[in-house]
Every structure is written in C-alpha cells, then in structure tokens.
Amino acid sequence: MLFNSFIFLFGFLPAALLIHWLVERFKPEWRLPVLLGLSLLFYGYWDWRFAPLLVLSVLVNWLVAESFTKTGRDVLIPLAITANLVVLAFFKYFNFFADFATIVPGVPTIHFDIALPLGISFFTFHHIMYLTDLKAGKAPRYDLVRYGLYIGFFPQVLAGPLVRWSEIMHQFDERPYERPDAAERFARGLMLLVAGLAKKVFLGDQLADYTNPIYAMAQQGHALDMGQALQGALGFTFQVYFDFSGYTDMALGMALMFGIVLPxxxxxxxxxxxxQDFWRRWHMTLSRFLRDYLYIALGGSRKGLVVQLAALTATMTLGGLWHGAGWTFVVWGALHGVGLSVAVLWRKAGYSMPSFLGWLLTFTFFVLTLTIFRSGSFEVAGNFYAGLFGFGAEGFTLKWRALAIGAAVAMIGPTAWTFIHKLPPKPWIAALFALLFVVVLFKIGDDANYEFVYFQF
Known part of the structure; x- marks a missing residue:
C-alpha cells in the first residue's frame, strides 16, 4: 500500500483510525497491541513473505535486550548489532560485495536474485539505536509490544524518519484522545497528510516527468545539450526533496492522528x-544517527584533526553505501565526506564566506553530486556532466516552469510542519484543505502513481 494509493487512503487508513479510536475509547489497554497488529498488517500487505522477517527481527532483538538486562553480559549487544548488519548486508549488499570479490583472481561470480525487504535499512538502524543506548545505560527495558511498536509503527517503518526510543516510547503510554487539544492535533495531522500528499503529487511527480526522460536518454547513450542536462539535474534535485519531504509530512501527519509526535x-x-548546515537540514534524523552512532564512535572531533577528517569521510561514505548497493552511492557519500572535511579546514583556518556565496556553492555542490546518486553508473553521470559543462550536444532545450515553481516552494519555505502549526483553527481553512484533498485525488486518478523515491533505498 503506497501512502498515495486509493487502497490506503480509503481502505486501510480510515479503518485503522476507526479501530484505534474504538479501542482507545473502550479498551485502552488494547491500544498498543492493536496498533502493533495494524502495523504488521500494513507491512505484510506489501509482500507477506517479509512480515515474518520483521517479526523475527523484533523478537530476536528484544530477547537479546532481555538477556542483557538480566545478565549484564556486554558481548550480547555487539553480537546482536553485528547480526543485524549481517542480515541487512545479505539482503541489500550480497551481490555488490560478490562483484567486488571477483577482482581477486580465481574467485567465482556468485549472484542471488534477492528481493529487498522494504524498510530493512530503517528498522535495522532503529534496532542499533536502542541496543547501543541500552548497553550505555541510557535506555530502559521495554516489553515486547512496546518494543515491537517502536520498530514497526506503520507511518515510519518503510522510510523513516529514524526515531530514537527516547522520542517515542513515553508517548505510547498516553491517552491521545483525552488530551484537551486532541481534536486540534488530529486536524493538524490530517492537514499535514494532505499537504504531504499534495507535495508528492503536484510537485514531486510532475518533476519526475521532467527528469525521467532525460535520464533515460543519458542511459541510452544519447548526448545531452546543456539545457537538457540542467533540466535533469535540477529536476531530480527538487523531485527527491518534494517526494521524500512529502512522504515525511504524510508520516508525521498520520502519526499525529494516532496520537504520536514523530521528529x-x-x-x-x-x-x-x-x-554542514545542509546536513543539519536534510534527512535530519539520518544525519543525527550518523553523527551520534558512527562519527562519534569513530573518534569524532575528540582525537585530533586527522582523525576528525577521516571519521567524517568514512561516516559519509558509509552513509552513501546505506542508500544503495552501488559504487555511485559510495562515491556520492565520499564526496560529501570530502566536502565536509574541506569545510572543517576552511573554518579552522579562520576564513569566512558571504552567505550568498556559501549558499550558491552548497547548492551547486549538492546538485552536481546528486547527479551521480541518480545516474546509477559513472557513464551516465559522465554524459550528464558533459552536457552541463557544454561538451554535449548542441542547442539548449529546457523545460523550466515546473523547475521554477519547485525552486520557489523549496527555497522560500516554510516547512509544511511549521506552516500548518501556525494556521489558526478556522472553518474556511479546513474547507480549503478538503478541496485540496479532492483535487489531489482527481490528480492521482488521472496520472501515473509514482512510488516514493526513498522506497528504493
């Protein structure tokens, strides 16, 4: 069930909200088990074969946490984290590492046709966050239902946000519909859902129509003129933002409707x-995870400049690999690690930069590196760079209207969360959002219904 599908919007979500309300109203002690059951039902709808994997993952990690709590054996946590990473590596990276191993003479090529379980990258990181903090004495013990809901809560299980246990566990014990602001929170959650859906359908999907044909041309070996290359590069830059931030808005809105505030x-x-400012603003929960659970563990800024730069580069390179099993992702992450390292050296040298120039360089760097991310191969990326720098086909063919609208919305702001929480509770505003929802539904019915970009990672 895609968040932008009719089966979800008119089937699963209304039924889940009704069941949740009835249980919370008449059998509040059943609320969490019911939410967990609904989340497993949602996850299993994609492919029932992977539901047992999620259940087994939750059960094994919870049992390890229980054993650690009772025995205090430190070795249990590193073993569990390693096992989680091995499972992730098997499903996501087996063929990638198998291809890499073939550089050694005599090593045969082994490939498996392995389907990637949706959300495995995200729920693996949730396990790691909790287990690491449990070992450090920061996280308490939780029962199986609460832990399972932390891992599998359906608005965030597939593509985040990455939620720390400390941000969500205490909310499971609340009675969300008994709060004095319950109706307002539910309404703002619904508005956030509509806003995210509109961003996805009217901006992300429209920019996909600008972007996909250009990348298809590049993949077929056609030379791109400067306008086409610019259209593809800028188109994906704004597409991935509206697609992923739209998904996040929908996830945050749905969670709010169930009484949960996600980051x-x-x-x-x-x-x-x-x-540095960019990575504090983009995919903020992943950036925070990489900083707190990888960069600091590698030494961070505590062990001298050389270690800091190496930790930055390694962290971002592994962050790139987390996005996908391909060298283009690795190089994309490594380039951002090098870029952050250069920024550290720049600051330590005492240099400054005008804000506009800093923005221009940052945005240009992201657009150019994101081209590698999207291309899938260095040949396609090279085709794009040839066009961007004037070494491609002659001419200048550029569709600019959707790009201009996307740029204005993405850069002028504010975020959907901030905008919606500043709106006064007025009937005419509710009517406008209802109208927007209807228009979005007509658009979904008329056009191709694109899958969310980050479901691929």
Whole structure:
C-alpha cells in the first residue's frame, strides 16, 4: 500500500483510525497491541513473505535486550548489532560485495536474485539505536509490544524518519484522545497528510516527468545539450526533496492522528549556506544517527584533526553505501565526506564566506553530486556532466516552469510542519484543505502513481 494509493487512503487508513479510536475509547489497554497488529498488517500487505522477517527481527532483538538486562553480559549487544548488519548486508549488499570479490583472481561470480525487504535499512538502524543506548545505560527495558511498536509503527517503518526510543516510547503510554487539544492535533495531522500528499503529487511527480526522460536518454547513450542536462539535474534535485519531504509530512501527519509526535526530517535544506548546515537540514534524523552512532564512535572531533577528517569521510561514505548497493552511492557519500572535511579546514583556518556565496556553492555542490546518486553508473553521470559543462550536444532545450515553481516552494519555505502549526483553527481553512484533498485525488486518478523515491533505498 503506497501512502498515495486509493487502497490506503480509503481502505486501510480510515479503518485503522476507526479501530484505534474504538479501542482507545473502550479498551485502552488494547491500544498498543492493536496498533502493533495494524502495523504488521500494513507491512505484510506489501509482500507477506517479509512480515515474518520483521517479526523475527523484533523478537530476536528484544530477547537479546532481555538477556542483557538480566545478565549484564556486554558481548550480547555487539553480537546482536553485528547480526543485524549481517542480515541487512545479505539482503541489500550480497551481490555488490560478490562483484567486488571477483577482482581477486580465481574467485567465482556468485549472484542471488534477492528481493529487498522494504524498510530493512530503517528498522535495522532503529534496532542499533536502542541496543547501543541500552548497553550505555541510557535506555530502559521495554516489553515486547512496546518494543515491537517502536520498530514497526506503520507511518515510519518503510522510510523513516529514524526515531530514537527516547522520542517515542513515553508517548505510547498516553491517552491521545483525552488530551484537551486532541481534536486540534488530529486536524493538524490530517492537514499535514494532505499537504504531504499534495507535495508528492503536484510537485514531486510532475518533476519526475521532467527528469525521467532525460535520464533515460543519458542511459541510452544519447548526448545531452546543456539545457537538457540542467533540466535533469535540477529536476531530480527538487523531485527527491518534494517526494521524500512529502512522504515525511504524510508520516508525521498520520502519526499525529494516532496520537504520536514523530521528529521532523527536513528544515528547508536548500536554503543552507554551508555543507554542514545542509546536513543539519536534510534527512535530519539520518544525519543525527550518523553523527551520534558512527562519527562519534569513530573518534569524532575528540582525537585530533586527522582523525576528525577521516571519521567524517568514512561516516559519509558509509552513509552513501546505506542508500544503495552501488559504487555511485559510495562515491556520492565520499564526496560529501570530502566536502565536509574541506569545510572543517576552511573554518579552522579562520576564513569566512558571504552567505550568498556559501549558499550558491552548497547548492551547486549538492546538485552536481546528486547527479551521480541518480545516474546509477559513472557513464551516465559522465554524459550528464558533459552536457552541463557544454561538451554535449548542441542547442539548449529546457523545460523550466515546473523547475521554477519547485525552486520557489523549496527555497522560500516554510516547512509544511511549521506552516500548518501556525494556521489558526478556522472553518474556511479546513474547507480549503478538503478541496485540496479532492483535487489531489482527481490528480492521482488521472496520472501515473509514482512510488516514493526513498522506497528504493
């Protein structure tokens, strides 16, 4: 069930909200088990074969946490984290590493046709966050239902945001519909759902129509003129933002309707004036995870400049690999690690930069590196760069209207979360959002219904 599908919007979501309300009203002690059951039903709808994997993952990690709590054996947590990473590596990276191993003479090529379970990258990181904090004495023990809901809560299980246990566990014990602001929170959650859906359908999907044909041309080996290359590069830059931030808005809105506040994931990233500022605004929960559970573990800034730069580069390279099993993702992450390292050296040298120039360099760097991310191969990326720098086909063919609209919305802001929470509770505003929802539904019915970009990672 895609969040932007009729079966979800008119089937699963209304039924889940009704069941949740009835249980919360008449049998509040059943609320969490019912939410967990609904989440497993949602996950299993994609492919029932992977539901047992999610259940087994939750059960095994919970049992490890129970054993650690009772025995205090430190070795249990590293073993569990390693096992989680091995499972992730098997499903997501087996063929990638098998291809890499063939550079050794005599090693045969082994490939498996392995389907990638949706959300495995995200729920693996949730396990790691909890287990790491449990070992550090920061996280308490939780029962199986609460832990399972932390891992599998359906608005965020497929593509985040990455939620720390400390941000969500205490909310499971609340009575969300008994709050004095319950109706307002539900309404703002519904508005956020509509806003995210509109971003996806009217901006992300329209920009996909600008972007996909250009990348298809490049993949077929056709030379691109400068306008086409610019259209593809800028088109995907704005497409991936509206697609992923739209998904996040929908996830946050749905969670709010069920009485759960999830962390925000985007803060107008295309207004960033430095690369460090950008990663504080883009996919914020992943950036935070990489900083707290990888960069700091590798030494961070505590062990001297050389270690700091190496940790930055390694962290971002692994972050790139997390996005996908391909060298283009690795190079994309490594380039951002190098870029962040250069920024550290720049700051330590005492240099400054005008805000506009910092914004221009940051945005240009992201667009150019994102081309590698999207291309899938270095040949396609090279085709794009040839066009962008004037070495491709002659001419200048550019569709600019959707790009201009996307740029204005993405850069002027504010975020959907901020905008909706500042709106006064007026009937005419509710009517406008209802009308917007109807228009979006007509658009979904008329056009191709694109899958969310980050479901691929």
């Amino acid at each position: 925000q994931n985007f803060d107008v990233p295309y207004r960033a004036t430095s690369l």
